[in-house]
Amino acid sequence: MSPKASAQYILKLNTRKVLKFIRDNPSISRAEISRRTGLSAPTVSRIVDDLIEDGLVEEIGVGSSNGGRRPNLLRFCPDNNFIIGIDLGTTNIYGVLANLEAEILAEEKIPTRVEEGFKAVMDRTIDVIEKLRGHLEKKQKHLNGVGMAVAGLINKKRNIVEFSPNFHWHEADILGYLGQRLDVPVCFDNVTRVMALGELFYGVGRKYKNFICVNVGYGIGAGIIVNGQPLLGTHGMSGEFGHITLEKDSKIQCYCGNFGCLEALSSGNGIARAARLELESGARSILLDMCQGNLEQLTAEMVANAAKQGDALAWNVFHRAAEYLGIGISALINLFNPEAIVLGGGVTQAGDILFDTVRSTVKARALSKISREVEILPATFGQKAAVMGAVSLIMQKVLNLEYKKSEKLKEHSYFSLSADKES
Ligand SMILES: [Zn+2]
Structure with a gap:
């Protein structure tokens, strides 16, 4: 990289740092940013001016002062x-x-x-x-x-x-x-x-840098955040949590073709299928009324509701699914040492009946005292x-400043891929 290109690169990293800092710390002055980020006052001023010109930061009035000029306070601007x-x-x-x-x-x-x-x-x-x-x-x-x-x-x-x-x-x-x-x-x-x-940007990420989002719906997947960044894997195919095998000799086939995947055991689909199999073998349950005798119409939501009403078959099916999910999550906790696990997706709408079993399974199975106490939280935005x-x-x-548009910033040319390639 040429000296000019590397200077541009450093400016880009510093601009990202300042933008993130302002977003995380509303009502902050230029001097305070300089003091807390270790960047020089002129650098911070130049970066802030650019960000204001680009509509990403705005001035929101003056703060108090211990003598000297009162500072202009800044905040992240969401409305441009x-x-x-x-x-x-x-x-x-x-x-x-x-x-x-x-x-x-x-x-x-x-x-x-x-x-x-x-x-x-x-x-x-x-x-x-x-x-x-x-x-x-x-x-x-x-x-x-x-x-x-x-x-x-x-x-x-x-x-x-x-x-x-x-x-x-x-x-x-x-x-x-x-x-x-x-x-x-x-x-x-x-x-x-x-x-x-x-x-990461709008929910638990404001508190945690290492957490895993587990989506339990039609299928099961995991989104892994390490040090504030999503873990992609070589091809971007990481997080296929639903396809770890939990039952080696299982007769239950997963959509992926394997048998005994977590997804086949604990997803919404898996729960409905397990209940269906029990009912087909002649077991009695209020589920038969709920689906009006049509087993094809049976859903995981019906199983959860029947379990809450004390139906033994439904409770066993749902509990077993939640237990397998808890076993899988214990493994995630042992592997990644996260601060929190966030559970979202349709099946998690069942609430306590799912969360209680997952939490108790993790307490029983995760390796260390710290792992057993990892927070297991519902997703912040529910259906959204x-x-x-x-x-x-x-x-x-x-x-990441990929859409910067002000002319002044284009001059720096530190935002476009083509400029990086030239260097
Ligand atoms: Zn599978």
Whole structure:
């Protein structure tokens, strides 16, 4: 790297540091930033001026002084730049228009209609995006980009959905399709990792730097945050927590083809299937009434509700699933030594009946005293976890300064990939 390029690189790192510092410490002065980050006063001033020009930081009045000039106080400015987040679910395409603090300004939801195929689903996604953009254009505000949460195995190196059992997609090129039809940056990632990002920027991440988000819904996945960064793995395929084998001789086949995966035992699908098998063998349960004798209609939610009403079959099925989940989570805690585990997804809506069993299993099985006391928390945003995560995909890029737009900053040219390549 040339001396000029390395100076630019250092400036970029320092700008990120200052922006993050201001976001984490509202009502702070330039002098205080300099004192607490160790950056020189002129460097901080120059960086802050750039960030103000770019609409990411604003002055909010003057603070008190112990003699001398009273300082201008600063804060992160969420209302000049906007983000669209899309939760591409198998039932609905749910989109939000949000500011940089993830406050929702507008929402759109339409049925996904997976059966119509990839292109139809993408066209419907574009409809949602365009409707949300309409709200923004009225305000003449800037859209940074569109983030999407997608269920499936995503290859980050090739930027494609390798396989999504929910959508029946193989090698789906979301960016290729949307990129030709939209003039805003789009990025997407696996729904669970995206949920973890949502927690990182807007939820438990404000308190913890090392935590794991476990999504227990139709399937099971984990989003792993290490030192404030998502763990991707070589191809971006880390976190397939649902496919660790917990029962070697299991007769229960997982969607991945293996037998005895955690997902086959503890996901919403797995719970419904286990209850169905019990009922088919002639066991008695109020579940038969709940699904009106049609076992195909049986859901994990029904099993949880029947268990809460004291139904023995339902309680056994649900408890067993939660216990396996707890065993898997104990392994995660032993492996990663996190500060917290965040549980989200449809099955976690069951509440205490799930959390109590997971917590007691972790207490019984995790290795050390510290591991046994790791906090196990419900996801911050409940049903909005995926869409909040989708917003965070773009927020991550904003905080990494990938969308800087002021002319003065372009002069520095430390934000574009092409400039990095030249060096
Ligand atoms: Zn599996």
